[in-house]
Amino acid sequence: xxxxxxxxxxxxxxxxxxxxxLCAVVFGRRFxxxxxxVLLHEGAHIAVLLSLSDDVxxxxxxxxxxxxxxxxxxxxxxxQQAMISAAGPIANLxxxxxxxxxxxxxxxxxxxxxAMISAAxxxxxxxxxxxxxGGELAAMxxxxxxxxxxxxxxxxxxxxxxxxxxxxxxxxxxLRSKNNFTLLLAAMSVAxxxxxxxxx
Numbered sequence: 001x002x003x004x005x006x007x008x009x010x011x012x013x014x015x016x017x018x019x020x021x022l023c024a025v026v027f028g029r030r031f032x033x034x035x036x037x038v039l040l041h042e043g044a045h046i047a048v049l050l051s052l053s054d055d056v057x058x059x060x061x062x063x064x065x066x067x068x069x070x071x072x073x074x075x076x077x078x079x080q081q082a083m084i085s086a087a088g089p090i091a092n093l094x095x096x097x098x099x100x101x102x103x104x105x106x107x108x109x110x111x112x113x114x115a116m117i118s119a120a121x122x123x124x125x126x127x128x129x130x131x132x133x134g135g136e137l138a139a140m141x142x143x144x145x146x147x148x149x150x151x152x153x154x155x156x157x158x159x160x161x162x163x164x165x166x167x168x169x170x171x172x173x174x175l176r177s178k179n180n181f182t183l184l185l186a187a188m189s190v191a192x193x194x195x196x197x198x199x200x
Contacts, residue, residue: 030113030117032110033110033113033114033117034117037092037095037114037121038121040091040092040095040118041088041089041091041092041121041122041125042068042088043091044087044088044090044091044092045068045084045085045087046068047087048083048087049068049084052076052080052083053076055071057069078140078144081140082137082140085133085136085137085140086133088122088125088133089122089123089125089126089133089134090122091122092118092119092121092122092125093118093119093122093123095114095118096114096115096116096118096119096122097115099112099115099118100112103115127162127166128155128158128159129158129159129162129163130155130156130159131159135155135158135159138155138158139151139152139155142154142155167187170187
């Protein structure tokens with residue numbers, strides 16, 4: 001399935017739809033808040049990307065991720081690339097504060113859920129793991145100091161150092177909360193992306 005809208009081209013198959021249904025069951029009443037926070041995150045990336053490029057932006061929805069195909073990446077400066085990477089987490093942290101303020105004024109559970117989830121998504125994406133925005137920023141800094149190969153090795157080492165305790169913490173949260181799969185799904189998504197990159 002492909003959807004064209006202006007300079008955006010969205011493609012997906014039935015697997016992401018099935019994953020959305022699974023997430024709706026797992027997250028329950030938090031599902032609308034989680035969807036909104038992820039849309040704000042990805043929307044911020046896309047908005048900055050559209051402002052810096054005249055190319056068509058292709059978005060492919062996969063089972064555990066949304067891949068934004070950036071054809072003009074190589075012609076862009078490090079500063080511009082850093083702006084694109086940082087846009088998502090910054091948007092999440094800003095909207096977390098906005099939702100928190102709205103909850104103080106109008107104490108609806110949805111605002112509280114959005115504030116917590118948006119802050120969590122922003123903080124998670126700032127981790128220096130190779131598949132997150134923080135990982136992109138860390139790799140950019142490392143490439144300025146080391147060679148491409150050394151920067152890649154250091155980035156992979158940092159990813160493993162963060163991924164192991166993240167998975168342990170995810171299972172701990174799951175066991176303590178009985179039904180909170182959020183961190184486990186995030187850890188699985190990171191592990192999936194790391195393994196996919198290793199075998200490509």
